[in-house]
Amino acid sequence: MKTLLSSNTVQSRRQFVVGAASVGSGLAIGLELPWGLPKLSAAPATQQVLPASLQSSHPEIGAWVVIEPDDRVIVRVVRSEMGQGTITGLAQLVAEELECDWSKVQVEYPSPGESLRRKDIWGSFSTGGSRGIRTSEDYVRRGGAVARQMLVQAAANQWSVPIAECFARTSFVMHRPSGRKASFGSLATQAAQLPVPDAKAIALKDPKDWTIIGKSMNRLDSLADKVTGAQIYAIDLKLPGMLTATIRQCPVFGGTVKSFDASAVSGMPGVKKVVQVDNRSVAVVADTYWHAKKAIDKLPIAWNEGPNAKVQQADILKSLEEGLANKQAFIGLQKGDAQSALNASKKTIEASYFYPFLNHAPLEPMNATALWTSSSCKAWVPTQDGQASMAAVIEASGLPAAQCDVVKVNLGGGFGRRGAFQDFTTQAVLVAKQMPGTPVKLIWSREEDMTQGRYHPIMMAKMKASFNENKELTGIQMRLSGQSILAAVRPAIVEKSKGMDPLVFQGVAKDGEHAISYDFPNIVIDHAMRNTHVPPGFWRGVNINQNAIFMECFVDEMAEVAGMDPLEFRRKYSANRPRTLAVLNAVAERMNWSSKPKAGVFRGIAQQFSFGSYVAAGCELSVTGGNKIKIHRIVAATDPGYAVNPAQIERQVSGSFVYGLSALFEQECTVKDGRIVQTNFDSFGSVRLAQMPPVETILLQGGGPSWGGVGEPTIAVAAPAVLNAFYQATGRRLRTVPLKNLGVTLV
Amino acid sequence: MQRRAFFKNAFAVGGGLSMWGYSGLAALASQAGPGRDIPQAVLSWANGQPLQYGRVHLSLPPLVENGFLVRMSVRVESPMTKSDHVEELRIFSELNPSPFIANFFLGPQLPEARVETRIRLADSQAVWAVARTNTGDFWCSYQQVIVTLAACAG
Numbered sequence A: 001m002k003t004l005l006s007s008n009t010v011q012s013r014r015q016f017v018v019g020a021a022s023v024g025s026g027l028a029i030g031l032e033l034p035w036g037l038p039k040l041s042a043a044p045a046t047q048q049v050l051p052a053s054l055q056s057s058h059p060e061i062g063a064w065v066v067i068e069p070d071d072r073v074i075v076r077v078v079r080s081e082m083g084q085g086t087i088t089g090l091a092q093l094v095a096e097e098l099e100c101d102w103s104k105v106q107v108e109y110p111s112p113g114e115s116l117r118r119k120d121i122w123g124s125f126s127t128g129g130s131r132g133i134r135t136s137e138d139y140v141r142r143g144g145a146v147a148r149q150m151l152v153q154a155a156a157n158q159w160s161v162p163i164a165e166c167f168a169r170t171s172f173v174m175h176r177p178s179g180r181k182a183s184f185g186s187l188a189t190q191a192a193q194l195p196v197p198d199a200k201a202i203a204l205k206d207p208k209d210w211t212i213i214g215k216s217m218n219r220l221d222s223l224a225d226k227v228t229g230a231q232i233y234a235i236d237l238k239l240p241g242m243l244t245a246t247i248r249q250c251p252v253f254g255g256t257v258k259s260f261d262a263s264a265v266s267g268m269p270g271v272k273k274v275v276q277v278d279n280r281s282v283a284v285v286a287d288t289y290w291h292a293k294k295a296i297d298k299l300p301i302a303w304n305e306g307p308n309a310k311v312q313q314a315d316i317l318k319s320l321e322e323g324l325a326n327k328q329a330f331i332g333l334q335k336g337d338a339q340s341a342l343n344a345s346k347k348t349i350e351a352s353y354f355y356p357f358l359n360h361a362p363l364e365p366m367n368a369t370a371l372w373t374s375s376s377c378k379a380w381v382p383t384q385d386g387q388a389s390m391a392a393v394i395e396a397s398g399l400p401a402a403q404c405d406v407v408k409v410n411l412g413g414g415f416g417r418r419g420a421f422q423d424f425t426t427q428a429v430l431v432a433k434q435m436p437g438t439p440v441k442l443i444w445s446r447e448e449d450m451t452q453g454r455y456h457p458i459m460m461a462k463m464k465a466s467f468n469e470n471k472e473l474t475g476i477q478m479r480l481s482g483q484s485i486l487a488a489v490r491p492a493i494v495e496k497s498k499g500m501d502p503l504v505f506q507g508v509a510k511d512g513e514h515a516i517s518y519d520f521p522n523i524v525i526d527h528a529m530r531n532t533h534v535p536p537g538f539w540r541g542v543n544i545n546q547n548a549i550f551m552e553c554f555v556d557e558m559a560e561v562a563g564m565d566p567l568e569f570r571r572k573y574s575a576n577r578p579r580t581l582a583v584l585n586a587v588a589e590r591m592n593w594s595s596k597p598k599a600g601v602f603r604g605i606a607q608q609f610s611f612g613s614y615v616a617a618g619c620e621l622s623v624t625g626g627n628k629i630k631i632h633r634i635v636a637a638t639d640p641g642y643a644v645n646p647a648q649i650e651r652q653v654s655g656s657f658v659y660g661l662s663a664l665f666e667q668e669c670t671v672k673d674g675r676i677v678q679t680n681f682d683s684f685g686s687v688r689l690a691q692m693p694p695v696e697t698i699l700l701q702g703g704g705p706s707w708g709g710v711g712e713p714t715i716a717v718a719a720p721a722v723l724n725a726f727y728q729a730t731g732r733r734l735r736t737v738p739l740k741n742l743g744v745t746l747v
Numbered sequence B: 001m002q003r004r005a006f007f008k009n010a011f012a013v014g015g016g017l018s019m020w021g022y023s024g025l026a027a028l029a030s031q032a033g034p035g036r037d038i039p040q041a042v043l044s045w046a047n048g049q050p051l052q053y054g055r056v057h058l059s060l061p062p063l064v065e066n067g068f069l070v071r072m073s074v075r076v077e078s079p080m081t082k083s084d085h086v087e088e089l090r091i092f093s094e095l096n097p098s099p100f101i102a103n104f105f106l107g108p109q110l111p112e113a114r115v116e117t118r119i120r121l122a123d124s125q126a127v128w129a130v131a132r133t134n135t136g137d138f139w140c141s142y143q144q145v146i147v148t149l150a151a152c153a154g
Helices: A012-022 A084-099 A112-117 A137-159 A184-192 A225-229 A289-298 A312-323 A338-344 A386-397 A424-430 A447-453 A485-489 A491-496 A545-560 A564-574 A578-591 A648-666 A718-730 B001-012 B024-030 B039-045
Strands: A064-067 A073-076 A105-108 A168-169 A172-175 A180-181 A245-248 A256-260 A272-277 A282-288 A301-304 A330-335 A346-353 A368-370 A377-381 A404-408 A440-443 A459-467 A473-482 A525-530 A602-610 A613-624 A628-639 A695-701 B051-052 B057-058 B070-076 B085-095 B100-105 B113-119 B124-134 B136-147
Touching: A064 A184, A073 A084, A073 A440, A084 A105, A084 A137, A105 B136, A137 A172, A137 A184, A172 A184, A180 A184, A180 A289, A245 A272, A245 A289, A245 A424, A245 A447, A256 A272, A272 A289, A272 A424, A282 A289, A282 A424, A312 A440, A312 A459, A312 A473, A312 A525, A330 A386, A330 A459, A338 A459, A338 A473, A338 A525, A346 A545, A368 A424, A377 A386, A377 A424, A386 A404, A386 A424, A404 B001, A440 A602, A459 A545, A473 A545, A545 A602, A545 A718, A564 A578, A564 A602, A578 A602, A578 A613, A578 A628, A578 A695, A578 B001, A602 A718, A613 A718, A628 A718, A648 A695, A648 A718, B024 B057, B039 B051, B039 B085, B039 B124, B057 B124, B057 B136, B070 B085, B070 B124, B085 B113, B100 B113
Parallel strands: A073 A105, A245 A440, A377 A404, A473 A525, A628 A695, B051 B136
Antiparallel strands: A064 A073, A168 A172, A172 A180, A245 A282, A256 A301, A272 A282, A330 A525, A346 A459, A368 A377, A368 A440, A459 A473, A602 A613, A613 A628, B057 B070, B070 B113, B085 B100, B085 B124, B124 B136
16 A cells, blocks of 8 residues: 655654654554655555655754755745645745755645644645735745844854855855855754744845746646646545545535434445434445445435425525615725716616526545544645644544644645635544544545535626716616625624625725726625525635626626727726736737737627736637637736746636636536535536637736735636627627526537 | 733732742643733723733633634632632633623632633634632633634635
8 A cells, every 4th residue: 555645744754753663563654755755655664764864853944944964945835735836836935035946945734733732833724815925925935034044143153254244045055255155954953953033033035136936946746646647635545444434414505414224224335334423414434435435325314404495596596686676785885976877877777697606616525534532633634724624623523632633635626615614624523533543534425515515605796887978987886696605604704894795895895905996986886695595605716706797797888888999998997007007908918909800709808906916818709600609819917916936827827717717608506495406517517628728828027015816816807808708799798607508608 | 012011010910929829820831921912801891900810721722613613611710619719700802793702600609610611703813711709809811712714714
């Protein structure tokens, strides 16, 4: 058996070595250390020949950097890598200040338990909200700077020279007057013993002096393993003696288990135990997933489905439609008097839009592995937030925090499902708790994953605009009606906002990192909160997905009435917003917007400010038969302020369009009898390789005090660009997502 | 700064061994010490009486997933006799929409001053437990809790 874990700490490596010596061949969990670190085989521990570097001490220089005697630099990263490249970008930030040789850099995940023991030393593990780089750039750079200073101090001490005469470059400390130099590896042990200087007192490098940040360094995680299938994801994890469980949760949200008949399946092949997990789910533990799955399919379970079983999709739509017209709503943005402008106008337009529930549907369904004993609990979790997983383990295990830990394992997609919601981790521990001493891997079936999600909220919008006799825009009303995520998952924020969910206005908010990027005269944007029994969640991009369609498609509708080119209309109302103009202009220039496209080809454009980044996208498409769209190209400009790894950003932008276009064309979750109808990819599709247009990314770096995000902002702008281009091609406004419901397909 | 200064003074004045009792110093050593601003709600309740740090043992998980249901137990060192007992125990939040989490009324009929319950926390913050004795003394403690969901939506 060969097992690979993608995370381990220096401490736990030590512990492993110590444990291997003392426990002998006890629990011989094989480890392969992350990303190029020496690998331990799964042989019994007593037979292992450990690499010398693992048997030595590991000089920790500050909290973020370990330097081995052979000059390898190990950078700690606590955000989760799930393909977005965050570990590489974060390591670049540390390495820049450390002044190390990039070719010597490796990364590792400290464990959440270790972080807790060290008083939250590495800060937030949360990998969401496009925050990985932008909210930690300062302190991780300072982590590198601290380590550099300690290494330089160690050299100065060794040479008995003033520290001011020494400096660090490419993993060496130099003494300017004498020309002496010493490698980081040779200084590491002494440096590690020095007091850690005050990180805030160290001046960070000026961006113009960066040599590692801003370069398209190769990824530190193994692309080869991903391509060849060698990479082990959490679902592939194998531990000695491990059993596999699968779960069935009440298909109606809010329902509970009434009864189940374990005896009906307990004699089936491989079945070890049938357990009630909590009040709404039952699991079968077996020797293999297949045996567990066969048994749970046969397990008679009676549910108390509760009143939600009566809820139909039509009921939800009716509730949202009522919200579009209701007088009461939470005002997110108000400037001037839009109602009076509308009342006074002889020319008004109105349009209603719809955006559905969506599931994250990562390729790897929810899963987690746990080992519980009366004195400890450890879980191996594909997680976007190691600390949230740790919190779930502490709570579910019933054990003190010091006796719990979480190992972060590669995740096969996250998109917001595996961060704030740790239901699968809790369940794995609750199952393992009923199998003391035996590691249990809980795997959800695809059907469970599709029907037990935390769904992108359902939303409608009614847009109104008024114009004067000169066709000039005089007022806009935007009424959102639909579900609030925060009311369900962070009610305290809603309460603080007097009942309003401020997140619902992402991309059209009055201020902040999701502020509207137009200066329209007389505008009101409000929200009629219409919550459903379907649990909502943060789906990549969150509320910018629908708000970009609502606003950016309607901007094109307004431009038409105003008799203006859509780009010119946008420029007019963002004239005082240079960075918005810059991304719009960059796209327009690359597309040669002012020239006529080839015959049969039509263009659309859209822009938005979200997660602190300015983004715009343009597309060129053609339509055949009135409903078959071929997208020829997408041009996207993004300005996150600073670009740490340009190549990685380009890949992120392309990837975001796969996700965004899949939602636009194919995806919708609907409700029947209180449960989600779509159970697999046959009814919840995705854009395929052949459909995916080429994406050209233009990267702007506007600088400034705040850094913007990359993972989410662009996801929202491809869809309105496509819809706007479709109108140019056909004269038909598509205002309901997904387009498959309108008979429109991507070819 | 004023509140912090007040706390330091209280600590200095009350820091004599006799004031802390046999395990007061141990309690101090095991918990984060003063040095944190006392929430206004706590100060208001104490109404000018000095707050002493110690005797109150507050137990909360250091990490919670979403703060919807957080197990909490509080024990106050007190003989709980007629002449020396805890009369009231209040739990305060630094960042919940309401700073008042719970009030417990205790008395010498109880063998020990100990409560357990579940609370909600809106955000990462310190939770404060403050005990008032029959002699009018105020003892307090706090514990920091990280609410991980805060990082996702904040």
